[in-house]
Amino acid sequence: MTRVCLVGEDDVELRYELLSRETSRAALATYDLAAPYTNTVALETVSLGAAVALLNDLNWYLVRFAREALVLDPSVSDDEWLSRAVATAIRDDELDHADSGRYLKLFGVDNGRLLEPMFVTRTGPELPAYDLHEVADTLAVRVTESEFGA
Secondary structure, three states, X not given: OEEEEEEEOOOOOHHHHHHOOHHHHHHHOOOOOEOOOOOEEEEEEOOHHHHHHHHHHOHHHXXXXXXXXXXXXXXXXXXXXXXXXXXHHHHOOOOOHHHOXXXXXXXXXXXXXXXXXXXXXXXXXXOOOOOOOOOOEEEEEEOOHHHHHO
């Protein structure tokens, strides 16, 4: 199963915004929604293609209410998430999943909150340490070169 995690902007309640509007509510109706982190909406889809299609269906809402749209696909990695752009590029055969792990955005995780991200470049098998805050855990997200440089 491929997981999707939408992270809300700081000034909105993402779950409320998505479920209070008919079109996004209908798009999400068949999924079991969870909240693994503060102000997130997460769900499982059947494939990477289904995850990207759902994000495309929700695009109007994501632009307004979400700061991140993340995809975790076991055919790419068991523990590193993909940005929406990386997921789309892999689905469209514009990027080989083996070549998708060089540029990363690391989030610190503290008390169920995703803290500010740190951009890192992988130079070996080990991930660089998140050092913006003391945290118990991190969440790694593979990003495109253009997202890395933005």
